[in-house]
Amino acid sequence: MFENKTTGLLLVLPAAVFASVLFLLPVGILLSEGFAGSEGGFSLGAYVEFFSSELNNTVFWRSLRLGLWVMLTSAVIGYAAAFSIVQLSPKSRGRVFALIILPLMISPVARTYAWLVILGRTGLVNQVIVGLGLSEEGLQLLFTETAVFIGLLQLFLPLMIIALISSMENMPRDVVPAARVLGANWFSVFFRVILPLTREGLVVGGTLVFAGSITAYITPAILGGSKVLMLETLLYQRVTVANDYAAASVIAMILVVMSIVTNLLLKRLAKPRNRRA
Amino acid sequence: MKPSSTATGTIIGLTLVFLIGPFIVIILAALTAGNNLAFPPDGLSLKWFIKVFTVESFRISFFISMFLAVFGTLTALIVGVPAAYAIARYDIPGAGAIQLAVSSPLIVPGIIVGLALLRYLVIPTGFTIMAALFLAHAALILPYAVRVVTSSLQNLRVDVEEAALILGCSRLGSFFRVVFPNIRGGILAAFILGFVTSFNQVPVSLFLSGPGVRTLPIDMLAYMETTYDPSVAALACLLAIMSVGIVFLAERFLGFSRYV
Amino acid sequence: MSDFVSVDKLTLAYGDTVAVPELSFGIGKGELIALLGPSGCGKTTTMRAIAGLMTPKSGTIRIDGRDVTRLAPSLREVGLVFQSYALFPHLTVFENVAFGLKMRKAPNIRERVMAGLESVGLRDFANRLTPDLSGGQQQRVSLARSLVVEPKVLLLDEPLSNLDARLRLEMQMVLKDIQKKTGVTMIFVTHDQSEALALADRIVLMKDGRIVQSGLAEEMYSAPRSRFAADFFGFENILPGRDGGLLAWRPTAIRLGDGPHEGTIRGMSFGGDYRTYVIDSALGEIKGSVRAGLPAFGEGEKVRFDLPEGEAVRLEAA
Ligand SMILES: Nc1ncnc2c1ncn2[C@@H]1O[C@H](COP(=O)(O)OP(=O)(O)O)[C@@H](O)[C@H]1O
Ligand SMILES: [Mg+2]
Numbered sequence: 059m060f061e062n063k064t065t066g067l068l069l070v071l072p073a074a075v076f077a078s079v080l081f082l083l084p085v086g087i088l089l090s091e092g093f094a095g096s097e098g099g100f101s102l103g104a105y106v107e108f109f110s111s112e113l114n115n116t117v118f119w120r121s122l123r124l125g126l127w128v129m130l131t132s133a134v135i136g137y138a139a140a141f142s143i144v145q146l147s148p149k150s151r152g153r154v155f156a157l158i159i160l161p162l163m164i165s166p167v168a169r170t171y172a173w174l175v176i177l178g179r180t181g182l183v184n185q186v187i188v189g190l191g192l193s194e195e196g197l198q199l200l201f202t203e204t205a206v207f208i209g210l211l212q213l214f215l216p217l218m219i220i221a222l223i224s225s226m227e228n229m230p231r232d233v234v235p236a237a238r239v240l241g242a243n244w245f246s247v248f249f250r251v252i253l254p255l256t257r258e259g260l261v262v263g264g265t266l267v268f269a270g271s272i273t274a275y276i277t278p279a280i281l282g283g284s285k286v287l288m289l290e291t292l293l294y295q296r297v298t299v300a301n302d303y304a305a306a307s308v309i310a311m312i313l314v315v316m317s318i319v320t321n322l323l324l325k326r327l328a329k330p331r332n333r334r335a
Numbered sequence: 336m337k338p339s340s341t342a343t344g345t346i347i348g349l350t351l352v353f354l355i356g357p358f359i360v361i362i363l364a365a366l367t368a369g370n371n372l373a374f375p376p377d378g379l380s381l382k383w384f385i386k387v388f389t390v391e392s393f394r395i396s397f398f399i400s401m402f403l404a405v406f407g408t409l410t411a412l413i414v415g416v417p418a419a420y421a422i423a424r425y426d427i428p429g430a431g432a433i434q435l436a437v438s439s440p441l442i443v444p445g446i447i448v449g450l451a452l453l454r455y456l457v458i459p460t461g462f463t464i465m466a467a468l469f470l471a472h473a474a475l476i477l478p479y480a481v482r483v484v485t486s487s488l489q490n491l492r493v494d495v496e497e498a499a500l501i502l503g504c505s506r507l508g509s510f511f512r513v514v515f516p517n518i519r520g521g522i523l524a525a526f527i528l529g530f531v532t533s534f535n536q537v538p539v540s541l542f543l544s545g546p547g548v549r550t551l552p553i554d555m556l557a558y559m560e561t562t563y564d565p566s567v568a569a570l571a572c573l574l575a576i577m578s579v580g581i582v583f584l585a586e587r588f589l590g591f592s593r594y595v
Numbered sequence: 596m597s598d599f600v601s602v603d604k605l606t607l608a609y610g611d612t613v614a615v616p617e618l619s620f621g622i623g624k625g626e627l628i629a630l631l632g633p634s635g636c637g638k639t640t641t642m643r644a645i646a647g648l649m650t651p652k653s654g655t656i657r658i659d660g661r662d663v664t665r666l667a668p669s670l671r672e673v674g675l676v677f678q679s680y681a682l683f684p685h686l687t688v689f690e691n692v693a694f695g696l697k698m699r700k701a702p703n704i705r706e707r708v709m710a711g712l713e714s715v716g717l718r719d720f721a722n723r724l725t726p727d728l729s730g731g732q733q734q735r736v737s738l739a740r741s742l743v744v745e746p747k748v749l750l751l752d753e754p755l756s757n758l759d760a761r762l763r764l765e766m767q768m769v770l771k772d773i774q775k776k777t778g779v780t781m782i783f784v785t786h787d788q789s790e791a792l793a794l795a796d797r798i799v800l801m802k803d804g805r806i807v808q809s810g811l812a813e814e815m816y817s818a819p820r821s822r823f824a825a826d827f828f829g830f831e832n833i834l835p836g837r838d839g840g841l842l843a844w845r846p847t848a849i850r851l852g853d854g855p856h857e858g859t860i861r862g863m864s865f866g867g868d869y870r871t872y873v874i875d876s877a878l879g880e881i882k883g884s885v886r887a888g889l890p891a892f893g894e895g896e897k898v899r900f901d902l903p904e905g906e907a908v909r910l911e912a913a
Contacts, residue, residue, distance in 0.1 A: 059497060059648050059668075066425025073418035073477060074436040080474040081439045084451030139350040142343030153345060159592065161354050164580045165535040167552045168571030171559070172357030175364045175374050175568065181362065182374050212354060219350070244338075273444045277539050279556065290446050294541060297450060310447040322440050421870035497648050498737075500668040501675050503698030504746065512694075516685040 069279065080100035087193025089314065092307030104304035114292070118312070121289045125272040128210045130269050131214050132218040133260060135211075141252070155223070170209050170280045177205050177281070201285040209277040214270045218263035221233060221325070226252075261327045269320040272315055358575055362474045372565045383569040386401035393570065395547065396554035398464075400534050407472035408480070408529035414473075415480035420510075422481070423488035424547060432439050438478045445475065445538030449521065453542045471539050476529035483528060488514070494531025524594035527585045531578055598657075599624035600645070600748055605654035607640050607804075614640045615804035615882045617654065622797075627774050627781045627849040629791035629812075631827075632801035638784040639678070640804075642750045645782070646675045659747050669698070674741030678752040682725040688712070688736050711743035712736075714776075715769060733761045735769070742773065751783040755790045756862035767794055788828055792816055800824055819843070820911050830908060831882045842907040846871050846904055849883035851892070854901025856881075860892045874898060875904075 060066070095101030108114050143154050161169060176182045177199040184196030199205055229252075237251045253260075279286040287295065293309040296302040342479060360374055365384065369377030387393055422429055440448075452467045491514065499509035515522075540550040549557070551574075559567050585591035598621030607615040615637040622628055630638045645656055647668035652710040655664045663671050682691050692708045704874030712718045713872055715735035727735060733753065741749060754770065755763045771794065774781060785791050791798050792812050799809040800823075808815065808824045819825040821884065822833055822841060829844035851872065869884040872892060883900055885891075 059500065060424045060426070060493075061650060063428055066421040066427040068423070069417040069421035070433055070437075073414045073481060074433045076414050077439050077474050077477055078436045080452070080470055081448055082436065083445050084455045085443050086445055087455050088447060090449040135350065138346045139536060141338075142346040145338065145340070145343050146347075154351070156586070156592065157351055157355060160579060160582070161358075163531050163582045165552055165571065165574045165578065166359070167535075167537065167555050168361070168575050169357070171555075171567060171571045172361040174361055175372055176357060178372070185374075197494070212357065214585065216352075267592055273446075275446055275541065276552075278558070280559070287558065290444070290538065294452075295444060303454075306450060310444075313444045313447060317442050317444055324579070357886075386643050461684075471662045492679065492681065494679055495683055497668070498675070498677060498681040498683070499694070500648070501646055501671075501673065501742070502695035505667075507670065508698075513685075519685075550904055 066190055085310070085314065088307055089304055089311050092304060092311055104308050108305050108308040113287075117287045117289060117292045120203065120286070121272045124207055124210065124288065125268045127207060128214060128271040129264050129268045131207075131211055133264060135215060136218035136222050136263060137248075137256075138253070139219050143219070143223055144226045145275065151251070155220075158219050161212075162216050166213060166276045169213060170277050173205065173209050173281055175213075177208070199283060201283045202284075203286050205281040206278050206286050207305045209281045210271045212272055213274070213277060214267040217266045217270065221259045221263030221266065223259075223264075224254060227258040229255045250283070258327055262324060265320045265324050269317060353370075358572075361568050361575075362572050365572045366567050368563055370558075370564065372563060372568055383565040384573070386566045387570045387573065388556075390566065392554055392558070393551070396549045396551040399468075399548065400551040403468060403472045404533040406531045407469060407533050408476050408526050410469075410473040411476035411480045411529055412484075412525060413526075415477050416484055416522065419484035419488055420514075423485050423578045424493065430439040437481055440475045441478045445536065446541055448475075449539045457543070460506070464543050464548045468540060468543045468550070471543065472533045472536065475536065476533055476541055479528050479532060480525045483525035484518060484521050487518040487524075487594070491517045521594060522587050524589055524591055527581060527589075527591065528594070531581065535578070549559070553588065598601060598622055599659060600627075600782070601657045602641075602645070603655045604655070605641070605656065605902060606652040607637070607644050607649060608652050612728050613652070614802070615644075618804065618806065619654075620799055620806060620809060622780060625778045625780055626796050627770075627783070628797045628799060629793065629795035629802060630782060630784045630799050631791040631795075631889065632786065632807075633737070633827075634786050636801045637804040638786075639752055640803060641801075642675065642752055642782070642784055646669050646673050646750055647749070655791070672744075672747045674744065674746035674749045676734070676737045676741050676749070676751040676754055678756070678786060680730075680737040682733055682736055682740075684724075684726050686725065688717060688719065688723050688725060688728070691725055691736055692743055695740065699744065701744075707743050708739075711739040714773070715739045730757055731766070734758070734766070738769070742777070744887070745777075746778075747780065747796065749781045753785055754783055755785065755794075756787070763790075770794060797824045818908060822910055825908060825910055830868065832902070833910070834878060834902070836904075836907075836909070841910040842902075842904070843910055844902055844907050846882040846884040848903065848906035850901040850903060851883045851885050851898060852900070854899050856901065857897060857899050860894055860896045860898055862894065863892070872898075874900065876900075878902075885905075 083335070092104045093100055093102070093157060095103060143151055146154060174181070178184070179196055179200070181199070187193050188196050189258060232254065233251055234247055237247045242250065272288070273290060274288065275290040280290045281286065282291065284295065289309055289312060293306050296305040296309070342530050354517055363376050364372055364374045366379050366381070367373060367376035368380035368382065371377070422430070422434070427433060448471060452471055456462050457464055457467050496509050499513045500506070505510060536550070537552045537554065537556070540553050544550070544553050557571060582591060601621040602621070602626050603619050605615060605618045606613060620639060632638055638789060640649065642649055647663070651664060655662055657663065658671065658673070673809065681859055683694065685730060686694070690709055693704050696704045696707060703744045709718065709721070712721060715738055717732060717739065718733055720728065720732065725736060728736065755766055756767055770781070773779065795812050797810065798812050798815045800815065802823055808820050815824070816828055818828060819828050823835060825843040830845050832844040832846070832849060834842055836842040847869065856876055856878060858874035858881060860872050861875050862873045864871050865887070866886055870891060871882055871884045874881045874883060881900065
């Protein structure tokens with residue numbers, strides 16, 4: 059009864075066209091604009107110019123660096139947290155899991171804003187620092203890479219934990235106790251048993267965190283300001299301050315390429331898992 | 336041979352403090368009776384929560400965000416449910432390319448889409464910003480709607496539809512009498528997920544704002560740049576409470592998390 | 596042709612893979628026939644085509660003189676009891692059974708549904724949700740749902756396979772009873788020869804989408820014509836005869852303890868009334884049954900046996 063492929067196509071086409079016309083087409087035009095020479099024709103001028111600016115280079119490398127740091131840190135914390143969570147009884151595991159997912163449903167503006175209160179000049183952290191006599195008037199924490207790093211980590215850590223939990227739940231039962239009985243210490247249990255068996259979850263979580271971090275807007279906007287620009291805040295600034303659409307197009311290209319690469323990677327790695335399930 | 340429960344408990348505790356702690360800080364900070372954002376709060380009062388409701392731009396942008404979230408999600412569902420049905424039931428030619436097109440809003444960073452729509456739709460054709468926002472939000476939600484409804488459909492046996500046909504239903508009739516009642520939970524879950532995604536969305540809306548037309552999160556960002564008072568903290572709390580409330584109810588009545 | 600249901604040169608395919616090539620058979624009004632064959636031979640596919648859930652590549656299907664080959668399922672006046680029952684999970688038992696009547700805007704729905712439930716013994720379950728019922732109960736709801744709309748033909752896909760032995764017997768009674776009371780033409784599918792024999796007036800035996808043999812149940816049981824049919828109906832010993840033709844014996848037709856041949860007992864299975872021995876011999880593997888009361892043979896024991904030609908069924912070649 060579902061043999062008629064034309065019917066299927068007609069049902070799915072509006073959605074495909076809707077998404078393509080609104081998302082793919084305009085973005086395609088925007089990207090192509092980055093290759094237009096000043097007198098028409100093809101040119102890489104915009105790219106050469108973009109990367110000849112020191113600020114742009116700084117922002118580009120900063121975005122990659124912060125993305126990597128956030129990814130690595132969330133992996134370390136994520137493993138510890140996920141491994142601890144899967145040890146819980148099913149009931150409390152469900153509760154903790156819900157608490158981990160909860161922040162994902164809350165406005166990122168709200169989530170990031172909280173750090174202003176914590177990291178501000180008279181914020182919680184500085185009160186502790188001054189109180190302990192470590193510094194006279196507190197440290198400049200806001201509008202630093204550290205602040206952006208902390209904000210991004212809080213934003214994306216849940217994704218890593220969720221990915222690792224689901225791949226740990228798919229580990230064969232009792233491999234960890236078995237390895238311990240065989241005399242492995244926690245160090246070798248992690249590197250010889252847990253890591254190889256959860257590699258997929260790590261890659262899924264890692265790419266989500268990395269892609270999320272380098273394409274973040276809200277966190278660098280609130281916690282980094284104009285001092286710590288990242289790719290998207292730079293794009294916003296180039297357009298609103300300088301009307302520099304060539305630079306915008308180059309940044310857009312960087313973001314799109316990163317996003318596509320990440321998604322391809324995810325697809326490849328997520329596939330065998332579905333087949334097994 | 337398990338790791339000690341003190342160790343795992345500590346790790347979980349610290350992680351939750353890091354993830355959830357800031358919300359508690361901001362709730363307390365918003366309850367301050369003073370005029371500055373501070374922690375611990377300078378006395379307790381609800382005045383900043385009340386202030387939020389008196390800021391006119393917040394009121395306007397709240398309704399804009401609500402409108403986008405509700406009607407954008409409905410539009411996404413109207414377009415997305417038939418697509419999900421086709422994906423779940425038919426062997427569509429070119430399925431890969433079509434899936435890619437439908438999920439493109441998940442892949443293309445939103446800020447670029449906003450900019451591109453502004454430059455190539457709003458400016459040259461005189462399309463209103465509100466209309467562009469609406470379409471962009473609907474398209475943004477589309478992949479979530481399609482994904483959730485597809486998996487809901489995959490859990491419904493195909494033969495009940497066949498039984499309905501044999502008992503005298505038309506194809507459309509069997510969709511509304513048999514399929515729809517059985518995927519209602521999935522559609523509701525898709526609605527909630529779409530609503531929350533749209534309501535919290537920033538990047539797509541960033542460039543799509545103009546005089547009097549701003550979504551709430553964009554308005555908050557703008558307000559923050561000029562005013563450093565606790566009203567944004569209070570608003571952030573209200574939004575967090577709203578999201579948590581919605582998700583809590585959805586989980587309670589739908590088992591929401593299995594759809595996400 | 597005066598057949599009530601007739602299937603003529605029906606070819607059914609999934610994509611480019613032909614599952615059923617040029618199938619033809621006919622059924623008289625009020626007959627109860629079994630489509631019998633091993634799993635994957637195309638029985639379900641054939642049923643789905645008769646019900647209109649699958650469009651044939653070629654061929655025609657007629658019901659009560661009307662060509663229904665291209666007709667929508669809703670207009671064919673057939674009932675189908677799915678192997679999985681396919682009950683509507685969001686509806687109660689009553690609503691499930693009433694569904695087809697509502698579609699037809701029939702009068703007296705309440706009475707007809709209750710009568711339908713009565714006939715399958717589920718009157719007291721009217722307000723239950725279907726996922727809460729046992730498999731056997733679900734099947735009876737499905738049967739009542741198909742019957743209340745008074746179809747011209749009732750199709751049943753493996754109606755007995757998912758039931759335990761006791762329920763199976765009960766269901767056989769219910770089906771026979773329905774046939775007697777309503778006179779509806781019934782086609783049921785099974786892969787189990789004993790079910791077909793117990794229930795059907797006539798059996799259509801299929802293999803790889805083709806009909807191997809069809810006929811009255813008793814005729815099929817006692818006179819299979821091909822090796823496949825003989826094997827299917829329990830003639831486990833098939834050997835070439837002196838004239839080059841094939842002869843087939845049931846294990847019970849083999850005489851053990853005495854005879855011209857000799858073999859070694861390799862194994863035994865106990866089947867209640869009979870013990871069936873597997874014997875290695877110069878003729879190949881022979882299966883012979885002996886009444887359980889008689890003295891048993893031991894494993895590895897030499898045994899003499901006879902293949903009485905009078906008890907054999909002569910098969911057409913292959
Ligand atoms: N949906 C399908 N797609 C492709 N091939 C199918 C499908 N359903 C059944 N087949 C094939 O058609 C043949 C007949 O199947 P079926 O009618 O289900 O057999 P039966 O009911 O006799 O067990 C089998 O070879 C089976 O593999
Ligand atoms: Mg079958």
